[in-house]
Amino acid sequence: MTYVPSRDLLAQALAGSSRAAGRLISRAEQGAEEARPTLAEVYRRAGRAHRIGLTGVPGSGKSTLVCRLAASLRAQGRRVGIVAIDPSSPYSGGAILGDRVRMTELANDPGVFIRSMATHGATGGMTHAALDAADILDAAGFDVIIIETVGVGQDEVEIAKAADTTIVVSAPGLGDEIQAIKAGILEIADIHVVSKCDRDDADRTITDLKQMLTLGALTALRDGQGRPLWTIPVIGLSSYTGQGIDELLAAIGRHGATLAATALGAQRRERVAAFRLAKTAETLLVERFRRAAQALALPLSQQLSRRDTDPYSAARSLIDQTIAKEFSP
Amino acid sequence: MTYVPSRDLLAQALAGSSRAAGRLISRAEQGAEEARPTLAEVYRRAGRAHRIGLTGVPGSGKSTLVCRLAASLRAQGRRVGIVAIDPSSPYSGGAILGDRVRMTELANDPGVFIRSMATHGATGGMTHAALDAADILDAAGFDVIIIETVGVGQDEVEIAKAADTTIVVSAPGLGDEIQAIKAGILEIADIHVVSKCDRDDADRTITDLKQMLTLGALTALRDGQGRPLWTIPVIGLSSYTGQGIDELLAAIGRHGATLAATALGAQRRERVAAFRLAKTAETLLVERFRRAAQALALPLSQQLSRRDTDPYSAARSLIDQTIAKEFSP
Numbered sequence: 001m002t003y004v005p006s007r008d009l010l011a012q013a014l015a016g017s018s019r020a021a022g023r024l025i026s027r028a029e030q031g032a033e034e035a036r037p038t039l040a041e042v043y044r045r046a047g048r049a050h051r052i053g054l055t056g057v058p059g060s061g062k063s064t065l066v067c068r069l070a071a072s073l074r075a076q077g078r079r080v081g082i083v084a085i086d087p088s089s090p091y092s093g094g095a096i097l098g099d100r101v102r103m104t105e106l107a108n109d110p111g112v113f114i115r116s117m118a119t120h121g122a123t124g125g126m127t128h129a130a131l132d133a134a135d136i137l138d139a140a141g142f143d144v145i146i147i148e149t150v151g152v153g154q155d156e157v158e159i160a161k162a163a164d165t166t167i168v169v170s171a172p173g174l175g176d177e178i179q180a181i182k183a184g185i186l187e188i189a190d191i192h193v194v195s196k197c198d199r200d201d202a203d204r205t206i207t208d209l210k211q212m213l214t215l216g217a218l219t220a221l222r223d224g225q226g227r228p229l230w231t232i233p234v235i236g237l238s239s240y241t242g243q244g245i246d247e248l249l250a251a252i253g254r255h256g257a258t259l260a261a262t263a264l265g266a267q268r269r270e271r272v273a274a275f276r277l278a279k280t281a282e283t284l285l286v287e288r289f290r291r292a293a294q295a296l297a298l299p300l301s302q303q304l305s306r307r308d309t310d311p312y313s314a315a316r317s318l319i320d321q322t323i324a325k326e327f328s329p
Numbered sequence: 330m331t332y333v334p335s336r337d338l339l340a341q342a343l344a345g346s347s348r349a350a351g352r353l354i355s356r357a358e359q360g361a362e363e364a365r366p367t368l369a370e371v372y373r374r375a376g377r378a379h380r381i382g383l384t385g386v387p388g389s390g391k392s393t394l395v396c397r398l399a400a401s402l403r404a405q406g407r408r409v410g411i412v413a414i415d416p417s418s419p420y421s422g423g424a425i426l427g428d429r430v431r432m433t434e435l436a437n438d439p440g441v442f443i444r445s446m447a448t449h450g451a452t453g454g455m456t457h458a459a460l461d462a463a464d465i466l467d468a469a470g471f472d473v474i475i476i477e478t479v480g481v482g483q484d485e486v487e488i489a490k491a492a493d494t495t496i497v498v499s500a501p502g503l504g505d506e507i508q509a510i511k512a513g514i515l516e517i518a519d520i521h522v523v524s525k526c527d528r529d530d531a532d533r534t535i536t537d538l539k540q541m542l543t544l545g546a547l548t549a550l551r552d553g554q555g556r557p558l559w560t561i562p563v564i565g566l567s568s569y570t571g572q573g574i575d576e577l578l579a580a581i582g583r584h585g586a587t588l589a590a591t592a593l594g595a596q597r598r599e600r601v602a603a604f605r606l607a608k609t610a611e612t613l614l615v616e617r618f619r620r621a622a623q624a625l626a627l628p629l630s631q632q633l634s635r636r637d638t639d640p641y642s643a644a645r646s647l648i649d650q651t652i653a654k655e656f657s658p
Contacts, residue, residue, distance in 0.1 A: 040639035047636050058387055059503075128640065154484070174388075266634075273634035277626060281644035281651075282615050288648075289614055290607070297606060305595075305602035307376050310369035311457065315610035319617075322610075323656050 006038035013140045014045075018113050021140045025115055028132035031287070039132050046138035049081070050256050053160035055151035055185060056169030061195040064239040065169060066148050070106055072245055073144050081113045081137030085130055085149040085156060113137060127155050128280050131162060151185040158279075161188045162272045165255045167248075169193045172205040187218055189232060191251050197236040197243055206236055221264060229262045230255065292326035293318055335367035342469045343374075347442050350469045354444055357461035360616070368461050375467035378410075379585050382489035384480035384514060385498030390524040393568040394498060395477050399435055401574055402473050410442045410466030414459055414478040414485060442466060456484050457609050460491060480514040487608075490517045491601045494584045496577075500524045501534040516547055518561060520580050526565040526572055535565055550593060558591045559584065621655035622647055 004012075004020075006027055012020030024042075027035035052069075056062045063084070070080045106112045117130055134145045147163060149156040160166055168189035173196075186192075192213070194206050213219050213232065220228035233251050237244030259265035300314040333341075333349075335356055341349030353371075356364035381398075385391045392413070399409045435441045446459055463474045476492060478485040489495055497518035502525075515521075521542070523535050542548050542561065549557035562580050566573030588594035629643045 036641050040641045043639035044636050131640075269634045270630065274626065274630040276640050277630045277633055277643050277647065278619070278622075280640040281622065281647045282618065284641075284644050285618055285648055286611050286615065289611065293607075293610065297603065301599065301603040301606045304606055305598045307373050310372040311460075311605050311609040312365050312369045312613075314606050315613050318606065318610045319614055327652050327656055 006032070006035040007041075010038050010042060010136075010139075013136065016141070018110065018140075021113065021136055022115060024136050025117075025129075025133045028136070029117055029126075029129045031129070039135070042132070042135045042139045046135040049134075049138040049142055049145045050165065050252070051134055051138070051163040052144060052146045052252065053163030053166040054146055054148045054169065055157060055160035055166070055188075056171070056193075056195075057151050057174065057185075059174055060151075060169045060171040061239060062148055062150075062169050065193065065195060065237070066146055067106060068239045068242070068245055069146065069248065070112055072249055074106075074109060074111055076249075078143040079111045079113075079141060081134070081140075081142035081145045082115065083130055083133045083137070083145065083147045084114070084116045085126065085147070085159060113140075113142060127159055128276070128283055130159050131276060131279075157185055157188060158275065160185075162275055164259060164268065165190050165252055167191045167193055167252075169195050170205060170209055171195045172197075172199050172201040186212060186216065189218075190221070190230065190255050191248070192232065192234040193244070193248060194234065194236050196238065196240075198238040198240050202236060206234060210234055223263050223267075229264050230258050288326065289319075289322055293322045296321050296325070335361070335364040336370075339367050339371060339465075339468075342465065345470070347439065347469075350442065350465055351444060353465050354446075354458075354462045357465070358446055358455075358458045360458070368464070371461070371464045371468045375464040378463075378467040378471055378474050379494065379581070380463055380467070380492040381473060381475045381581065382492030382495040383475055383477045383498065384486065384489035384495070384517075385500070385522075385524075386480050386503065386514075388503055389480075389498045389500040390568060391477055391479075391498050394522065394524060394566065395475055396435060397568045397571070397574055398475065398577065399441055401578055403435075403438060403440055405578075407472040408440045408442075408470060410463070410469075410471035410474045411444065412459055412462045412466070412474065412476045413443070413445045414455065414476070414488060442469075442471060456488055457605070457612055459488050460605060460608075486514055486517060487604065489514075491604055493588060493597065494519050494581055496520045496522055496581075498522045498524050499534060499538055501526075501528050501530040515541060515545065518547075519550070519559065519584050520577070521561060521563040522573070522577060523563065523565050525567065525569075527567040527569050531565060535563060539563055552592050552596075558593050559587050617655065618648075618651055622651045625650050625654070 004023070006024060009020045009024040009027070013024055024035065024038070028039055054062060054066060054069075066082060066084070070082060073080050107114060115133060117126065117133065130147060130149075134147055137145050147159060149160045151157055151160065151168065160168075166188050168185055168191075170192065172194070186209075192209060194202060194209060196202060213234070219232055221230040221232065222228050235244050235247050235251060237248060239245075259268060297318060300309070300318055303309045304311065304314050333352070335353060338349045338353040338356070342353055353364065353367070357368055383391060383395060383398075395411060395413070399411060402409050436443060444462060446455065446462065459476060459478075463476055466474050476488060478489045480486060480489065480497065489497075495517050497514055497520075499521065501523065515538075521538060523531060523538060525531060542563070548561055550559040550561065551557050564573050564576050564580060566577060568574075588597060626647060629638070629647055632638045633640065633643050
């Protein structure tokens with residue numbers, strides 16, 4: 001594959017090439033320096049699409065739901081971009097795919113773009129790469145961008161939250177450990193979905209969830225004066241029978257309209273921008289630090305492995321040396 | 330509760346007070362500045378215990394296995410410290426505990442210390458807090474420290490890897506999504522456990538796992554010349570029947586002896602020290618950056634939310650301003 005400059009890939013993506021969009025996403029994922037001016041331009045061009053963050057614990061049926069949702073949005077004539085943040089395999093060197101295979105039915109539709117991103121090896125960098133990917137698809141004219149993450153791990157949860165509309169998927173019949181994880185993500189939802197509602201124990205799950213939300217004061221989004229602007233719905237859904245899909249689509253539409261019509265919209269945009277600024281700055285800072293610290297770390301880490309120093313003193317010394325070398329004018 | 334200086338808590342912990350050890354762990358978890366000189370001293374005093382990192386996907390039966398393991402180690406007369414990294418609940422403000430309740434049988438044994446740490450709200454900070462917790466228990470005289478994490482998320486995997494002996498738990502009968510996550514953690518194991526071996530499908534899981542390990546060249550740990558120093562065992566185990574527990578204990582002992590007798594020991598200590606230095610330095614750097622950047626970020630994030638700038642330019646500007654303010658001499 002010949003090397004194409006990122007700005008040319010962007011021009012091709014804007015002209016409708018999904019392949020070019022995909023290659024540009026790869027550059028973002030690699031943290032390629034060369035791509036950054038282009039990604040900066042992408043950001044300025046983006047902001048039109050409805051971004052949906054979708055998260056839930058492993059086994060909650062997120063990917064199947066994403067397929068259903070994408071198919072319904074396609075039936076309305078909307079172009080759909082999907083960014084799935086997946087744990088990676090050490091074997092393929094990239095994202096792998098149990099669930100992705102279910103997406104093949106959509107994969108041949110040119111109005112759908114599906115991209116799996118690996119989390120392996122990335123620290124923080126994944127977060128802003130995923131947000132760059134959403135911007136690329138947004139600028140390339142996709143109407144709805146769905147970002148799917150596993151709802152475990154700080155970064156994964158934050159990515160799902162950095163959307164216009166965040167959907168949290170719960171499922172009946174998961175074990176204690178999984179339910180405990182779930183509790184940590186309930187607070188980020190604009191819309192709750194209980195999946196697998198063809199199962200007998202789904203009603204119980206819906207009742208329990210509603211009770212948890214009431215206990216946690218998580219039933220509505222409010223303005224600065226505490227007035228409710230959005231009541232957080234709990235939607236029972238079955239990807240198998242199709243029950244609840246229309247209700248979910250309607251709720252997504254209503255939530256979008258509420259953002260446009262009330263103070264929630266500006267609130268949300270500012271929250272997402274503040275998060276993105278912080279995350280990008282921290283990622284760039286740590287990248288720069290790591291590069292510069294590499295040559296200085298070995299004697300300190302050897303002392304540390306002999307317990308001749310301690311992590312705090314060694315870290316402070318590494319920071320001071322690195323700043324003197326890299327950050328001083 | 331009256332405020333006790335951290336150095337006094339350490340003195341009490343060294344004299345055998347588990348309560349004082351627990352309070353000192355809380356200080357580490359909060360990132361309390363006051364505790365840092367004490368934690369530095371803790372590090373220098375630690376290094377005697379055998380540290381076991383234990384990880385696996387949700388639903389693999391990790392906590393039950395930890396209980397079994399702790400009970401067997403107690404039967405050998407060894408003191409056991411357990412640090413469990415748990416997703417947190419927004420309701421309790423701390424770690425919650427489906428699985429922890431199973432640990433109550435051990436909780437009344439003064440030779441066992443169990444601590445759940447929350448991951449909620451922590452970014453990176455959790456990693457070095459967990460390692461500080463292990464050091465505190467090590468310095469306080471616990472013979473074996475088990476650090477249990479959910480094998481999802483970069484930080485959780487890294488914590489499990491920063492141990493003398495890392496155990497990865499797999500279970501039969503989990504779904505595609507969970508198996509995909511599992512693939513990302515196979516490479517860190519010194520010992521593999523397949524849990525729930527009372528189930529019919531366990532043999533199949535063991536066969537599949539062995540095949541994946543062979544394909545991935547993950548069957549042995551080697552020295553610099555490629556000579557195998559440790560063959561990575563795959564142990565079928567049932568916490569329900571007790572099958573395999575003795576075999577696991579023997580493997581842990583053998584792995585510890587291999588570390589002591591071969592180049593693997595120094596290799597491992599250096600890897601863990603390098604990781605710890607990097608993680609601590611990055612955490613302290615980002616902490617300091619965040620504090621200083623807070624006052625400078627708002628105008629930039631407002632520009633960003635209007636898409637009048639882009640994340641990369643805004644982040645660079647924030648880094649430059651913050652360095653000029655905070656990091657210059």
